[in-house]
Amino acid sequence: MSNQISQGNRVEVNTNYVKHSFFVNERGATLRLNLSFSVPNWMMLLVWDPHNHLRGQYLKVNEENIELFLSPDGSECSYSIVPGEMTIGQWEIEIFSSVDQYSLQVEVELGQHVVHSEHKHGWVKAINQKDSFFRLNNYHYQKVVNKEAGWYKGDFHTHTTISDGKLTPLQGMNQAKLQNLDFFVATDHNVVPTNWVQDDVLVIPGVEITATKGHYNALGINRWLDWRPTCSDGGMESEEGMNRLLRETKDAQGVRSINHPMLKPWDWQFQKTELTEIDVVEIWNDPTYQDNAQATEDALTLWDELLLDGYHIYGIGGSDSHMLPTESYQEGGAPSLIGDPATYVYVEQLTAESVLEALGRGEIYVSRGPELDIEIEDENGPVKLGSTCTGTQLHYKIICRNVTERSKVNWIVNGEVVESKQMADNCIIEETFHLDSSYSYVRAEIRKEDGELLAFTNPIFKGTKEQNLSNWGELLQKAGK
Secondary structure, X not given: OOEEEEOOOOEEEOOOEEEEEEEEOOOOOEEEEEEEEOOOOEEEEEEEOOOOOEEEEEEEEOOOEEEEEXXXXXXXXXXXXXXXXXXOEEEEEEEEEOXXXXXXXXXXXXXXXXXXXXXXXEOOXXXXXXXXXXXXXXXXXXXXXXXXXXEEEEEEEEOOOOOOOOOOHHHHHHHHHHOOOOEEXXXXXXXXXXXXXXXXXXXXXXXXXXXXXXXXEEEOOOEOOOOOOOXXXXXXXXXXXXXHHHHHXXXXXXXXXXXXXXXXXXXXXXXXXXXXXXXXXXXXXXXXXXXXXXXXXXXXXXXXXXXXXXXXXXXXXXXXEOOOOOXXXXXXXXXXXXXXXXXXXXXXXXXXXXXXHHHHHOOEEEEXXXXXXXXXXXXXXXXXXXXXXXXXXXXXXXXXXXXXXXXXXXXXXOOEEEEEEEEOOOOEEEEEEEOOOOOEEEEEEEEEOOOOEEEEEOOEEXXXXXXXOOEHHHHHHHHOO
């Protein structure tokens, strides 16, 4: 059938937030929503059914028309649509825009769905009638993708056409395979995906909560997070709301990552963010972007201040990929690719659950080329990256592959470079540290001769320390940033 439901004439809107209602008066297989806007801008849509269940999310930039498809079983849904019955009654669309003035016209069509070619796995099985916000109740966190123990290569910060990226989820999956990734986290802006292309690469659900004063990734979450600035606490645009979102991310089994914390104008500016509500920091963000070399060095300085203060907050990387693999930020520059840099995690077998657990314990290194096998022990036995050793003598053995000529490893103890050694491809680096103080940490960086960063490991700790810093503002002040 094709029952056209007209939702009024074109309306001029003079606010960056508006609600638009439409009525569904008969059942149908799918919902198709078309919306056009005349001024290119950042526009976020949320679609709510008559029972106040969130059924659709959409974010677009610089596009004149958008389309959403909703089907009862989810097999043909858009990547950000919650499947289920097209409930008869009044539906609502919330629209958040980055400009004050735009025009809109909404048309709703009930009819036969469009068949998509991708073979997708639905992550939402059914709506819980008690919850307004959907849960990923059909995502299998414990599904084994690879049974072998070892280091797995991944990316914790990626974008697709679900928000402002240029690759579709299918194209992103194919590019991830070309980059030899074992996994990546889907972190589109303010959109939690409800399904994904089914293929060999492990895809973990996530979202980049994207506010005007900073971005953070909620990695591995099992439900939608209410980031709306219209919340009573101001949502993601207020200090109170952001602290609430960080707490709720943990409740949703997510790992909280502060993204590109020193890259202006997207640096983290929430002064009252509680440091105890941060799990990891994205130290290294897309190295092909011209300002990120300095931002990464600043993030390393900030990270050392956290570690010196006794925090076990781990460092990761993220490509923040937005572009086509043929595009660069600078003419003649390197392409911006998913998996650059890559974050390697050590797991006993590859599952979404094991990757997230590895983040939680800091068994991680980040690299833009070098591949490392890391063996560490003290006098009491083996020690893993991110852990606290029990002895006083810490012996590192690192087997390095794919190392650029004339590179070096810098050993960093308590924020200071204490030893630097030249490296070669397929080399073995060994070093022993005597940790006599009550609290200390050791980490390593691999750099080119000119200082360009190639890789870094997470630290090994000895002892514990009472923390003095409590929030992000105090951390910036201590680091002189």
